[in-house]
Amino acid sequence: MTDVRPLVDDDDLLAALDERGREEWRSLSAQVTDDPGRLDRVFPAAARRTGRGPLDDGVLLEDAVRVGLVRSAAQGLSPDQLLDELRELYRYGDNDEKRAVLHALNGAPDEVDGTDVLLDALRTNDTRLVAAAMGPHSDHLDDDAWRQGVLKCLFTGVPVTAVTGLRARADGQLADMVGRYRREREAAGRDVPTDVQVVLDACAGRAQQQPQQQPQQQKDS
Amino acid sequence: MRIFDPHIHMSSRTTDDYEAMHAAGVRALVEPAFWLGQPRTSVGSFTDYFDALVGWERFRAAQFGIAHHCTIALNPKEANDPRCVEVLDVLPRYLAKDGVVAVGEVGFDSMTVEEEKAFVRQLELAVEFELPAMVHTPHRDKEQGTRRTLELVEQSGLAPGMVVVDHLNEVTVDQVDEAGCWMGFSIYPDTKMDEHRMVAILQRRGLDRVLVNSAADWGRSDPLKTAKTGAAMLDAGFSEDDVDRVLWRNPVEFFGQSGRLMLPADGSGDETADASATFEGNSILRGSRD
Structure with missing residues (x-):
């Protein structure tokens, strides 16, 4: 059962x-x-x-x-x-x-x-599936896949409120990826989604909690 | 003008087409499973195609405010390839789905024994799943192919009103009419039918059980032929209500028999699913309309 x-x-x-x-x-x-x-x-x-x-x-x-x-x-x-x-x-x-x-x-x-x-x-571009995939079960994803999932949400317009555990799991590597995404948008003269800052804030929050963390320790699986 | 295109292969069309179709009044469509131009060589190729019809293409259409439905079948051309025939065993999985509004396209291409076997089996599936059937008539020897089609439909036990026989013309329309089946007409730039010949048929025999489609695909075809037929009807003296009946109410009546239509909640044809469809499901209600 x-x-x-x-x-x-x-x-x-x-x-x-x-x-x-x-x-x-x-x-x-x-x-x-x-x-x-x-x-x-x-x-x-x-x-x-x-x-x-x-x-x-x-x-x-x-x-x-x-x-x-x-x-x-x-x-x-x-x-x-x-x-x-x-x-x-x-x-x-x-x-x-x-x-x-x-x-x-x-x-x-x-x-x-x-x-x-x-x-x-x-891997799909159906945003309803992408959003559902970033729910609670996404804690089974390894860090690389999870970060790509968050970035895909930003990229496809899925609100990051769909991402379970964003604050707990956002890290420096995700901040770097999202930062590069923001620069690319800005260079193209395009709007930057407001969720970009939400994710960056989450990354910064975690960095504050764990200032001693080394990059090579960020991958936990 | 609200338009339901009852036969169009959107997987082969561009987003420009979706935009132009919406601007012309298309709010719903049916995409029949068919040959891709390039012959398939395995069952897996079919299931990926079927998955796209009930998955990605439905989502893509919703972005443009168009309700996408499909029909599922082994098409007659590939019924001749033994590597493809086993797809008949996986059809039941797809025929149970929402938005799958008929078994099709079935029928004849070269009138072979293999084609007839697959055709008969799929008419049985239509009976079993209580779905209408969409029947393709051959490009070559269309009259004989249509005659044999009607014999097989009668033997199948499927009610004639649950069958649309498609790609008809002046030569084949009357026998289908007499059999009580629905009559499908594909309006093409060069071949099949054109909108003025279509209007002449409507003037001669009326609007009952007629479906007008663009059958647009990867060949030279025009996804706006439904709208152009509507305009030709108005020019010939038909009323707005007549046009609405042929281009909207008739396909809704035929495919509504499946109980699987996914149409705008208010029945206006004014679906505005695009914003909500991009997230958290969509605003399209499913179920047949009265």
């Missing part, structure tokens, strides 16, 4: 669905609880059978439903089995499904390591 954190509380999810959607949700959830292998058939159709649209805080109802289904299926799966299922859903998912898989990884326990899925998402 593996515990996956829901994207929204069950009560909030049920409240957001209409009566038909609630019925469907209970049925789909029961199906994957009984047989987690049904996830591949239930996951793609979940949104049109239950509901979709924005909830509070930028969360989408269809994402909450799909993460809920993963959570139900995960009760009967080991962490390794869950990871296999998530990889399969991601591989054949449309971009909405892929985004939901990334949200599910963000709520998965530490022993579920979906780094390969995150790296795939970060």
